[in-house]
Each structure stands twice: as structure tokens, then as C-alpha cells.
Amino acid sequence: MARWIWKVRRRLGHVPYYAWPVYRERERQAHVFDPHLVRARRDVYLIGYWQSEKYFTAIADLIREEFQLREEPSATSRELAQRIQDCQAVSLHVRRGDYVTNPRTHQVHGVCSLEYYARCIAYIAQRVEHPTFFVFSDDPDWARAHIRPEQPTVYVTHNGAARDYEDLWLMSQCKHHILANSSFSWWGAWLCRNPDKIVLAPQRWFNEPGHDTRDLLPEGWIKL
Numbered sequence: 001m002a003r004w005i006w007k008v009r010r011r012l013g014h015v016p017y018y019a020w021p022v023y024r025e026r027e028r029q030a031h032v033f034d035p036h037l038v039r040a041r042r043d044v045y046l047i048g049y050w051q052s053e054k055y056f057t058a059i060a061d062l063i064r065e066e067f068q069l070r071e072e073p074s075a076t077s078r079e080l081a082q083r084i085q086d087c088q089a090v091s092l093h094v095r096r097g098d099y100v101t102n103p104r105t106h107q108v109h110g111v112c113s114l115e116y117y118a119r120c121i122a123y124i125a126q127r128v129e130h131p132t133f134f135v136f137s138d139d140p141d142w143a144r145a146h147i148r149p150e151q152p153t154v155y156v157t158h159n160g161a162a163r164d165y166e167d168l169w170l171m172s173q174c175k176h177h178i179l180a181n182s183s184f185s186w187w188g189a190w191l192c193r194n195p196d197k198i199v200l201a202p203q204r205w206f207n208e209p210g211h212d213t214r215d216l217l218p219e220g221w222i223k224l
Contacts, residue, residue, distance in 0.1 A: 031049075031051055031052055031205075031211070031212065031213045031214070031215055031216035032052070032212050032213075032214055032215050033052045033054040033055065033215040037050075037055070038055060049183070051183060051186065051216060052215040052216060053190065053215075053218040054215055064191055064193060067191055069165070069166070069169055073166050073169065074158070074159075074163065074166065076158045077158070077159065077163075077166045077169070077170060080134075080154070080156065080158075080170060081169075081170060081173050083132075083154070084134065084170065084173045084174055085173065087130070087132045087152075088128050088129060088130055088131045088132060088175060088176075089131075089132055089134055089173070089174040089175050089176070090124055090128065090131045090132065090133050090134065090174060090175070090176040090177065090178060091134050091136060091170075091171040091174035091176070091177045091178065091185070091188060091189070092117070092120070092121075092133050092134065092135045092136070092147065092177075092178040093135075093136050093137065093171070093177075093178065093179055093180040093182060093184065093185035093188065094112070094117075094135065094136070094137035094138075094139065094142070094143040094147060094180055095111065095112070095137070095138065095180035095181065095182035095184065095185070096111060096137065096138055096139040096142060097138040097139065099111050100139075106207070107207065107208055108206060108207060108208045109181060109206060109207055109208075110181070110204075110206070110207025110208075111180075111181075112180050112181055112202050114146060114147075116202055116224065117147055117178065119224045120178040120200045120224055121133070121149045121151075121178070123198075123200060123222075123224060124176060124178070124198065124200070125149075125150075125151060127198065128175075128176060128198070130151075131151050131152075131176070132151065132152040132153070132154065133149050133151060133152070133153045133154070133178075134153075134154045134156055134170070134171075134174055135147055135153060135154070135155045135156060136156050136167050136170070136171060136185070136188075138161070138164075140155060140156075140157040143155065144157075156170060164184075167188075168184065168187060168188050168191075171185065171188025171189070171191075171192075172187075172188050172189075172191035172192050172193075173192070174188075174192065175192070175194045175196075175197060176194075176197050176198040176199070177189035177192065177197065177198070177199045177200065178200045179199065179200060179201040179202070180202075181201075181202050181204070181205045181206070186201075186216075189221075190218065198222070199217075199218075199220070199221040199222065200221075200222050200223075200224050201217055201221055201222065201223055201224070202223065202224070203223045203224065
């Protein structure tokens with residue numbers, strides 16, 4: 001977590017949130033920008049995801065600068081980061097976990113289809129010369145068995161849940177991105193500093209109907 005977030009939490013830990021106005025995100029409008037919040041004239045307490053770039057566009061460079069690893073990454077991650085720098089690296093994220101095993105979570109989110117990943121891989125192959133795909137997943141065995149591009153592919157499996165923040169860092173080092181319907185790969189792509197990055201996302205972020213995602217994806221990201 002970024003240093004400035006920890007500083008804020010330490011300073012405000014003793015302040016009860018009910019001392020400020022409280023805004024709770026509405027579940028099915030969690031990705032709709034509310035301009036009233038950024039115009040607030042006093043401190044407020046926000047409960048929710050608030051996942052829209054529009055909330056922090058003005059400080060995007062500061063956020064990217066602050067979201068750095070606080071410790072040196074593992075030797076394996078450093079070596080992989082160098083490989084990523086040396087090629088046309090494309091991160092590809094497969095989100096499974098409770099999206100598959102928890103019935104309610106599966107009902108809400110669903111999982112991206114193999115057809116979606118095939119479309120994304122084909123899209124990248126037509127536009128990026130000599131791409132190398134770096135596959136990240138919370139179910140690496142499944143990903144290795146089912147996500148098999150014709151192009152060079154690296155399955156990133158060494159970090160596991162204990163060091164998944166290094167996966168996020170490695171994602172952000174890639175030049176282009178294929179997202180799952182997951183905030184993890186959303187942030188991996190957003191933190192990427194490549195001004196010419198291609199970011200592909202699923203047409204439907206939620207399996208359950210009724211979720212308004214109009215402001216979820218930044219301008220220029222492509223739905224497939």
C-alpha cells in the first residue's frame with residue numbers, strides 16, 4: 001500500500017468516522033462517478049470502491065509515483081521485470097478463485113470466457129509486433145492448461161498470494177494489458193506508464209444484470 005495511505009491512516013486512526021459526513025457507495029452504482037464528492041468543501045468519510053479514474057485524474061501522476069514497492073522485489077521478480085522491459089510485454093490476467101467457488105460471488109461476477117481471451121489475444125497480435133504474453137492468475141494451473149497463445153508466453157507463478165503485490169507491480173511494467181473483470185488487473189493496467197498502451201477489458205464486467213459501469217473504464221480502454 002502506498003506510503004501516503006499509511007500516513008493518513010495513522011493520523012486519522014483515532015478519529016471516529018461518524019465525526020464527518022458519511023457517503024456510502026450504492027452497490028449497483030459503484031462505478032458511476034459522483035461529481036458532488038470531489039466538490040466537497042470539508043472532510044468526508046467514503047465507504048465503497050469508488051472505482052472510477054474520474055475521482056483522481058487530477059493527481060494521477062502523484063498516485064503512480066506513490067504506488068511503488070516499499071521493499072526490493074524478489075530476485076525472480078527482478079529478473080522477470082527485466083524480461084518485461086526487453087520485449088513487447090502484454091499482461092493477461094485470469095481471475096478465478098471465489099469467482100468460481102462461491103456461488104453468490106459467481107452469480108454476481110461470473111468469469112471471463114475463453115472466447116474473450118482468444119479475441120483479446122488476436123486483437124493484440126494484429127497490432128503489436130512480436131508480443132510476449134505474461135499470464136497472471138490466482139489459479140495458475142488452470143491458466144496454464146487453458147490460456148495458450150501461439151506467441152511466446154510466460155506464466156507468472158512464483159509469487160503466490162503472499163506476494164501478490166509483486167504480481168501487480170509486474171503487471172504495471174508490461175506495455176499492454178488484457179484485463180479480467182477484476183480490480184486487480186484494472187489497477188495493474190492503470191498504473192502502467194506507457195502512453196501508448198493498449199488495454200482490453202470485457203464487455204460485461206458483471207454477470208449479474210443491473211450494474212451501471214459507465215465510468216469504470218478510463219477513456220481509451222477498449223471493450224471486447
